[in-house]
Amino acid sequence: MMKAFAIAALTLAGAAAPAWAEKPSNLALAERLTWGPRGDEVVSAPGDPAAALAIPMNAPLPPAAAQMIAQMRISRQPMAQIVMDMAERRRAINAMPDPDAKAAADKAWRGDMNDLERQATTRGIIRALYAPAQMGEQLTWFWANHFSVHGQKREIRAMLGGWDDTLRAHALGKFRDLLAATVTAPAMLQYLDNDQNAAGHINENYAREIMELHTLGVGSGYSQKDVQELARILTGVGLRMNADMPHLGPDKAPLYLRDGLFEFNPGRHDFGDKVLLGQTIHGSGFGEVAQAIRILADAPATRVHVSRKLALFLLGHDPSPALLNAMTGEWQASDGTIARIVAVVLRSDEFRASLGQGFKDPVHYVLSAVRYAYGGRVIRNADPILNWLRRMDEAPYGRETPDGWPLDAAAWTGPGQMETRFEIAKAIGNGSAGLFKSRDPGGPDEPAFPQLQNALWFGGFDHTIGAQTRAVLDHAGSSPQWNMLLLASPEFMRR
Secondary structure, three states: OHHHHHHHHHHHHOOOOOHHHHOOOHHHHHHHHOOOOOOOOOOOOOOOHHHHHHOOOOOOOOHHHHHHHHOOHHHHOOHHHHHHHHHHHHHHHHOOOOHHHHHHHHHHHHHHHHHHHHHHHHHHHHHHHHOOOHHHHHHHHHHHHHOOOOOOOOOHHHOHHHHHHHHHHHOOOEHHHHHHHHHOOHHHHHHOOHHHOEOOEOOOHHHHHHHHHHOOOOOOOOOHHHHHHHHHHOOOEEEOOOOOOOOOOOOOHHHOEEEOOEEEOHHHOOOOOEEEOOEEEOOOOOHHHHHHHHHHHOOHHHHHHHHHHHHHHHHOOOOOHHHHHHHHHHHHHOOOEHHHHHHHHHOOHHHHHHOOOOEOOHHHHHHHHHHHHHOOOOOOOOHHHHHHHHHOOOOOOOOOOOOOOOOOHHHHOOHHHHHHHHHHHHHHHHOOOOOOEOOOOOOOEOOOOOOOOOHHHHOOHHHHOOHHHHHHHHOOOOHHHHHHHHHOOHHHHEO
16 A cells, blocks of 8 residues: 555656647546546546636536535524524623533534534535536635635635625626725624724734735835825724624714625724825725725735745646736726636647646545546545544635645645655545535434445556556555555546
């Protein structure tokens, strides 16, 4: 069995891509346009790769997957109501005089908060595995990583369902609209402390990360003064987690805004004039935020920074200057329409040349293994997948710092990573690994054995296997071992 690990370890030494990768196949294209081709399907001719962007994000899921999502609390109840209910429970717990009752209530509250996070991450995995809009789901993951939040901070666990909805709704639209949606999203405002940003008590955390990570990028020419001015613009942009309204005078009350948990409180806003990136913004209330968003979203540095990250995600390496120029040109021509910018990459010679040369990060590896092994059969329990991603340090909403998980392959090829992949390959190869076991106590574990010599294998994947891997597969002593060896092979880890 250690032979499989030795094969996988070739990737660590920068082993050359196999000969098949030199002529991109339908399979190689499917590896890039989806979370991994399904084992129960034969990959068809690719046509225009950008056609993958035209599949609607609301295209129906398989009935079992749709039912699984519909039963979740985050699907049945508005996010704002969930958060306010949990906040009210927290206040009641804090007021309990009996220490034992308080401890029991606190344990139950924490369990419910963890379950809300699990629902959000499970829903994302189910969509990634079974949604027809595979390119759209990958871009939703990309934006969740670009606008990264840490799920364990304060009440964010209860906000993740709404946060995910926000990102999916704008994943292919205009970048300006996506940025604006994140600026009013409760999860982002709480994660980067803008709910604590008020006139006279400035908090620069969010303003700094918007400029450094979300838009302009490091070294793009903005100054500390620009950060301070943006922080002033964002004063009063925050949250209200109860039904009460602030007490405002007649001059401020008409400027108050609220939508769910989000509020703009003019009583906390700095109404002085500001100068952001050389442009004057007169004190007016929330309209200043809209002006700042337009300035940042339309800045040339933002076009370059965000386009480069998109290309890195899509190609597996930095784009050439020519491709980056084509992307930023399309950004200007399309007013920042994400689908059109991405289409430039997907139709490029550079994209074709990159197929089969990349290395799957943990989320691509795990999801592609499950899609290959079980095709369209809908799992009942995503906990094993979440546990595998935690072990490989790419859990959804698990990044504590706001920079998101690395997009370069070098971050995921260390010896510890490869050993964990070998163990995951063994778990999937030996059986269902708990993916089809009910989460209900005592619930049944449906019989499910992965069939890796499937339609996809005979439809083309067998031709991608190099001589060294094939020799190892030929010496497998059982079907589970053969499965494990294939999932641990360098060919399976390429995309």
